[in-house]
Amino acid sequence: MQNNILIQSDNLTGLNYLLNNGFKGKIDLVYIDPPYATGGNFTVTNGRATTISNSKKGQIAYTDTLTGDNFIKFLRKRLILIKELMSEYASIYLHIDYKIGHYVKVMMDDVFGKDNFKNDITRIKCNPKNFDRIGYGNIKDLILFYTKTQKPIWNEPRKKYSEKDLETLFTKKDKAGRRYAISPIHAPGEIEKGNSNKPFKGILPPAGRHWLTDVETLEQWDNEGLIEWSSKGNPRKIIYADEKEGMRVQDIWEYKDPQYPDYPTEKNAQMLDLIIKTSSNEKSIVLDCFCGSGTTLQSAQINNRYWIGIDQSELAIQITKQKIEKNRNDIYSQKSEYVFLIM
Numbered sequence: 001m002q003n004n005i006l007i008q009s010d011n012l013t014g015l016n017y018l019l020n021n022g023f024k025g026k027i028d029l030v031y032i033d034p035p036y037a038t039g040g041n042f043t044v045t046n047g048r049a050t051t052i053s054n055s056k057k058g059q060i061a062y063t064d065t066l067t068g069d070n071f072i073k074f075l076r077k078r079l080i081l082i083k084e085l086m087s088e089y090a091s092i093y094l095h096i097d098y099k100i101g102h103y104v105k106v107m108m109d110d111v112f113g114k115d116n117f118k119n120d121i122t123r124i125k126c127n128p129k130n131f132d133r134i135g136y137g138n139i140k141d142l143i144l145f146y147t148k149t150q151k152p153i154w155n156e157p158r159k160k161y162s163e164k165d166l167e168t169l170f171t172k173k174d175k176a177g178r179r180y181a182i183s184p185i186h187a188p189g190e191i192e193k194g195n196s197n198k199p200f201k202g203i204l205p206p207a208g209r210h211w212l213t214d215v216e217t218l219e220q221w222d223n224e225g226l227i228e229w230s231s232k233g234n235p236r237k238i239i240y241a242d243e244k245e246g247m248r249v250q251d252i253w254e255y256k257d258p259q260y261p262d263y264p265t266e267k268n269a270q271m272l273d274l275i276i277k278t279s280s281n282e283k284s285i286v287l288d289c290f291c292g293s294g295t296t297l298q299s300a301q302i303n304n305r306y307w308i309g310i311d312q313s314e315l316a317i318q319i320t321k322q323k324i325e326k327n328r329n330d331i332y333s334q335k336s337e338y339v340f341l342i343m
Contacts, residue, residue, distance in 0.1 A: 002285065004301070006324075007310045008317045009343035011289040014310035015081040017343060018287075027085045027308075028153055028284035031275055031296050033095040033267055034075060071100065072107050078289065079111045085287065086148045091279040094144045095123070095267065101142045112146040119145040123271070124254040143253075157278045158246035170241040182228050182236035185212050185221075200235070212237075249274070263293035263319050272299035280305055294320030307338075 007014040018024075082092065092112070096104050101120075109117060121143040129137050161169070170179035186209040191197045195214035197205060201222070205211050211218060218235075221227050226238045255271035272295055280286055282304045288296035291309035297320065300307035311317055324338065 002283075002306045004297070004306055004338035005308045005341065006291075006297070006317065006320060006338050007308070007341045007343060008312065008314065009310060009341075010312045011078055011310045012081070013343045015078060015085065015289060017341075018085055018308065019081060023085055023285075023308075025085070025087050026285055027082075027287045028087050028090050029276065029280040029286045029305075030082055030086060030090065030092040031095070031272065031286070031288050032082075032092070032290045033265065033288075033292065034078075034290045035071070072103055075104065076107050076111065079108065082287070082289070083111060083148065088149050089151060089153045090148045091118075091152050092146050092148075093121075093275050093279070094146075095141065096144065097141050098138065101144065105144055108144055108146055112148065116147045116149070117144075118147060119143075119251050121145060122252045124252070125257055127256070153279055153281055153284070155278050155281070157249040157274060159249050160246045161241065161244070165247065166241055169247075170239075179241040181239050181241075183239055185218060185227070185235055185237050186210060187212050203233075203235070249278075261293070262323075263316060266293045267295050269295050269299055272296050273303065276300055276303050276305060291320060292316050294323040298323050 007017065009017075079092075079094075086092065094104065094108065105117075105120065122140050123143055124139055125141050126139050128139055131137065166179055170181045172180050172182065174180060186205045188209055190208055191210040195216070196211040198211075198215050200211060200215050200218045218227070221237065222235075228236045228238050230236065253271060253274075255268035255274075257268060258266055276286060276296075276299050280300075283306065285306045285308060286296065286300040287308045287310075289308075289310040291297060291311045292313075293316065294309060297307040297309045301324070309320060311320070321340075
């Protein structure tokens with residue numbers, strides 16, 4: 001049985017250990033939230049983390065003094081090793097600040113290939129601020145999403161419709177009061193062969209288009225009352241709101257950071273749940289080699305994945321252990337057994 005692993009070390013050392021101990025090509029998902037090249041330090045004072053760099057008080061949680069080319073080179077070395085650890089079905093989500101993120105993307109294009117870039121996700125991280133400075137207020141950071149190949153694990157994420165969504169997207173109601181929308185039953189492109197270019201109820205698809213499906217299926221939909229005919233005799237497919245799983249998740253996420261974090265730059269647990277459920281399966285191995293307070297590891301555990309966490313900060317390891325122990329004592333969670341290594 002695979003063990004969960006928590007490693008206290010520089011992550012270059014930890015990643016090389018994994019490569020030399022049977023984990024090459026075994027990791028299905030990587031989420032990392034590395035330093036943001038701010039040029040300062042992040043601290044914790046009396047159990048409360050600072051949310052800005054270069055604080056003069058408290059215990060240093062981690063140092064973020066690498067900037068510019070040195071930071072990119074630092075990150076590149078680790079991403080090359082991470083890629084070796086990733087399976088053929090793996091994805092990587094790299095969470096980064098907008099000031100350095102575009103340089104990171106150019107480097108990741110080189111490491112993972114431009115064709116494996118999937119999204120630049122905008123993450124709304126906080127409420128609007130009223131700082132007095134030249135420039136617009138910053139309430140976002142970004143997540144760069146890449147896959148190792150063109151066949152990654154992908155469990156389509158859906159967001160539940162709000163009442164406003166239902167009113168906006170499903171504007172019609174049937175006699176029973178069920179909300180629905182209508183959609184064309186044709187698509188772009190002419191098809192010469194097959195059964196999707198034949199007449200339906202004596203009607204051909206519009207010029208340059210074809211039916212979405214074969215005529216037999218269109219007949220079945222019509223018999224089941226799932227086709228609405230306009231006053232001009234144009235057919236539309238009826239789509240009921242209560243039969244839809246929800247909206248497809250888009251590339252702007254609102255997952256605000258904890259107001260009182262245990263560790264600097266601690267991330268939203270629900271955001272990690274979304275990433276883990278979408279880009280890994282149960283029993284997949286999830287890696288976070290900048291694991292900080294252990295939120296990624298906790299989310300992996302709750303969602304029945306194996307996890308590997310690496311961090312060189314003694315404080316990060318201490319807080320991670322506390323979070324895992326909390327998981328262990330929660331009767332509703334999977335038991336968080338793990339191996340702890342110091343290197």
